[in-house]
Amino acid sequence: MAQQGGSPEAGDGKMIPYGRHIIDDEDIAEVVRVLRSDWLTTGPAVQEFEKRISEYTGAAHAVAVSSGTAALHAAMHALEIGPGDEVIVPPITFAASANCVVYMGGTPVFADVDPNTLLIDPAEVEKKITPATKAVVAVDYAGQTCDYDKLKDICEKHGATLVGDCCHALGARDEHGRMAGTMADISILSFHPVKHITTGEGGMTLTENPVLAERMRIFRNHGINLDASARSKKCTWVYEMQDLGYNYRITDIQCALGTSQLRKLDGFLKKRRELAALYDNIFAGEQEIEPLRVRDGVEHAYHLYVVRVPARKREKVFEKMRADGVGVNVHYIPVHYHPYYRKTFNTGEELCPAAESAYEKLLTLPLHPAMKPEDIDYICDRLKQSLKDS
Numbered sequence: 001m002a003q004q005g006g007s008p009e010a011g012d013g014k015m016i017p018y019g020r021h022i023i024d025d026e027d028i029a030e031v032v033r034v035l036r037s038d039w040l041t042t043g044p045a046v047q048e049f050e051k052r053i054s055e056y057t058g059a060a061h062a063v064a065v066s067s068g069t070a071a072l073h074a075a076m077h078a079l080e081i082g083p084g085d086e087v088i089v090p091p092i093t094f095a096a097s098a099n100c101v102v103y104m105g106g107t108p109v110f111a112d113v114d115p116n117t118l119l120i121d122p123a124e125v126e127k128k129i130t131p132a133t134k135a136v137v138a139v140d141y142a143g144q145t146c147d148y149d150k151l152k153d154i155c156e157k158h159g160a161t162l163v164g165d166c167c168h169a170l171g172a173r174d175e176h177g178r179m180a181g182t183m184a185d186i187s188i189l190s191f192h193p194v195k196h197i198t199t200g201e202g203g204m205t206l207t208e209n210p211v212l213a214e215r216m217r218i219f220r221n222h223g224i225n226l227d228a229s230a231r232s233k234k235c236t237w238v239y240e241m242q243d244l245g246y247n248y249r250i251t252d253i254q255c256a257l258g259t260s261q262l263r264k265l266d267g268f269l270k271k272r273r274e275l276a277a278l279y280d281n282i283f284a285g286e287q288e289i290e291p292l293r294v295r296d297g298v299e300h301a302y303h304l305y306v307v308r309v310p311a312r313k314r315e316k317v318f319e320k321m322r323a324d325g326v327g328v329n330v331h332y333i334p335v336h337y338h339p340y341y342r343k344t345f346n347t348g349e350e351l352c353p354a355a356e357s358a359y360e361k362l363l364t365l366p367l368h369p370a371m372k373p374e375d376i377d378y379i380c381d382r383l384k385q386s387l388k389d390s
């Protein structure tokens with residue numbers, strides 16, 4: 001993925017990146033503390049981070065893994081997705097939301113998005129659902145929650161499971177005040193540096209279901225039932241590999257960082273929301289700049305601030321903004337446009353018209369808690385000027 005917060009560009013001081021982490025001395029001290037301890041991986045800092053995320057979100061079970069992608073894979077494994085199974089996914093997302101289905105031999109089926117929010121459209125899910133549909137992946141795109149009530153009803157009616165890809169939405173709440181990560185059968189978080197909090201790389205699965213949690217816990221450790229820490233406590237060398245799993249473990253070093261970052265999450269969210277409100281105000285009267293609609297009553301977590309600009313101008317605007325030091329981006333190329341999906345699943349144009357038409361206009365503007373109101377003024381000024389000049 002281009003222009004992530006971890007790229008040199010994000011930190012070279014010449015460009016306002018679209019997203020980036022904030023690490024302070026407290027974070028560094030927590031990491032150093034673990035480096036000096038007995039457990040660098042599979043130790044108490046992992047359990048601590050899981051407990052803290054559980055408390056924050058209200059999810060009963062949390063399983064920390066090495067990335068959001070690993071979390072998605074673990075979810076698909078826990079749901080026993082396999083050849084012949086279809087899983088419905090939206091096209092406006094990072095490829096990992098669909099790739100996890102393919103890892104298991106399943107078939108991703110793309111359901112179009114609502115053109116106003118770019119969230120998966122429950123009516124489109126209903127159109128694509130078949131007796132082979134085993135799960136639906138809802139993506140809380142940009143940081144607002146999907147309509148989980150409607151999606152859950154559809155899933156229940158058709159015997160499918162609902163997975164929430166909440167990688168953009170840590171700290172968001174839906175219209176009933178429910179926290180992102182608690183509304184699907186399994187929910188996924190990512191702690192990549194551009195996300196709300198970071199562990200460098202990292203991810204988590206959340207669920208209310210202890211059986212699914214246990215499957216994912218075992219999956220992250222080669223399918224082995226007792227990890228090193230559990231064996232040490234039981235004073236035994238014995239373990240069994242019960243299933244085929246992977247090494248998707250996250251280290252204690254990363255989790256110490258995650259727990260420290262989590263203490264700052266509410267402050268980060270407040271800042272993101274304030275900056276997003278500044279963008280909203282400035283764009284209110286603009287003809288050529290259209291922010292995404294926020295669903296009524298939702299508390300947005302603003303991982304991304306996305307606008308639509310006229311399709312014919314988008315490329316020029318992108319280039320001009322970059323030349324002016326604004327790290328704009330595009331989230332996302334529809335997943336079904338990628339060559340791999342075209343050649344493997346015969347996907348392409350006209351599969352999801354709302355997503356395809358939105359894609360031509362999308363522009364992600366920088367948004368992260370280290371930004372200042374002056375940055376927003378500068379970015380908006382450059383955006384308006386580049387639209388005029390294009």
Ligand SMILES: Cc1ncc(COP(=O)(O)O)c(C=O)c1O
Pocket residue numbers: 067068069070093094096097139165167168190191192201202203
């Ligand atoms: C919607 C979505 N799902 C999944 C992922 C994968 O997360 P990770 O990069 O931690 O593997 C990302 C990351 O960019 C994402 O944005």
